[in-house]
Amino acid sequence: MLESQLFWITIYIVSTAIENSIFKFTMDTFSKKKKNELVTVSMLVVMTVITVILTIIDMDINIKLAIAITNSLIIYLYNYEESKLKILIICSIYWLGFLGTEILAINIILALCGIEDINQLYSNKLLYLEVVIVTKLLLALMAWILKSIKIQFNKKLNIKQKEMIFIAIPILSNFINILVLHSFRTGAMDNYESKDFILEVSTNLSAISNLALIFIIIKVIKSFELRIENKAIKEKVEYQYNHYIQLQNAQLKVRQLYHDMNNHLICIENMNKQNEESKEYIDNLKSELNEWKSINTTGDMILDIILSEKKSICSDNNIEFNTDINFRNCNFIEMIDVCTIFSNILDNSIEACNKIDTGDKYIKIAGNIINRFFVVRCENSKINIISQNQNKIFTDKKDKFSHGLGINNIKDCVEKYNGNVSIDHTEKKFIINIYIPISSCSEVRQGGIDDELIYSNL
Structure with a gap:
């Protein structure tokens, strides 16, 4: 069965369909749709067919990936209401996750089988099938995590355009670096004369990514300080409010007594006009009551x-x-x-x-x-x-x-x-x-x- 071409074509179709379904789920999670569901699904089916054909004819892995990424960007731009920068970031996150799960799946199979040479894995069809299955399971896990935390990118968070750019830099940089490292490991770069130049570019991208991460860390620290300040403000407001509510309740009780007590003191004062000590005492009581007025x-x-x-x-x-x-x-x-x-x-x-x-x-x-x-x-x-x-x-x-x-x-x-x-x-x-x-x-x-x-x- 593993030697059957029809079997592998079926695997390619199912595998690519799963990938594109998870990509659609990612788009639906992050963005608002502007086109009919049928249009989106039809475009994804076409993308699946193109990817399967390129796989069957054994197209270079980097070229095939570049075509898949381009198709995903076109589908996203055409079917969803988002800015170009945001679409670029979300697509990069998806493909970064896709490559990451594939590399993780390869490492898992290599470790379990005790194989060091990655080429042995690709030459063994059973091991390759295991890599495909594990990769899709990890992709499904990624989709489940997205659904669980219900990320609403840039809807609940007020992210400015400048900050979006700094977020995009490390994402895109890591995506390219993972792609380059994966290509070197699989031997896809062996036929490229400019591989030294590609390594140099990858290194520079890592440096730029670190600078962008420093900016993001500074923003996170400022955001943390703002949360502390808001908490302090809230606590102070609540303290002030509760304090005056207590004073209000106390004053309401005193007001209920004030009128009658004042009349009683006037009567007592009239009854003790000859007694200077009692008059002074009554005056002091009146003064104390006026404090509460x-x-x-x-x-x-x-x-x-x-x-x-x-x-x-x-x-x-x-x-x-x-x-x-x-x-x-x-x-x-x-x-x-x-x-x-x-x-x-x-x-x-x-x-x-x-x-x-x-x-x-x-x-x-x-x-x-x-x-x-x-x-x-x-x-x-x-x-x-x-x-x-x-x-x-x-x-x-x-x-x-x-x-x-x-x-x-x-x-x-x-x-x-x-x-x-x-x-x-x-x-x-x-x-x-x-x-x-x-x-x-x-x-x-x-x-x-x-x-x-x-x-x-x-």
């Missing part, structure tokens, strides 16, 4: 609590604190974002003021609706040096990573509502302006805001 001026309870807490901190640190915020028409902003925006603005301002040893320490924050935008302006005194480059703030603090999370938190929240953040500073003051549209407008008004308009009630 909400500012209740913004129209949002969470924001009132934030301002009340920051005002208390400013009072302890001798910082003049002035607020004028009307938040009544801004209920579209989520509670967690209210916490993030205002707590971070005021924390940064308090931190800057606390660096001042002598001189005025002040914070002025105002917010109102102006021309269909909710505009927030916060100004604080400062003495520290601030560097700004491409809208990024650089600090004189040693912990530069932790610093800046507050500004990033603010920007992330504002951008959720198609808003904008602008920062200005002089030698003695720092100003942050926030513009959040409250209508369908998508463009933020350019320029600053009128200080007299915003601060008119301060």
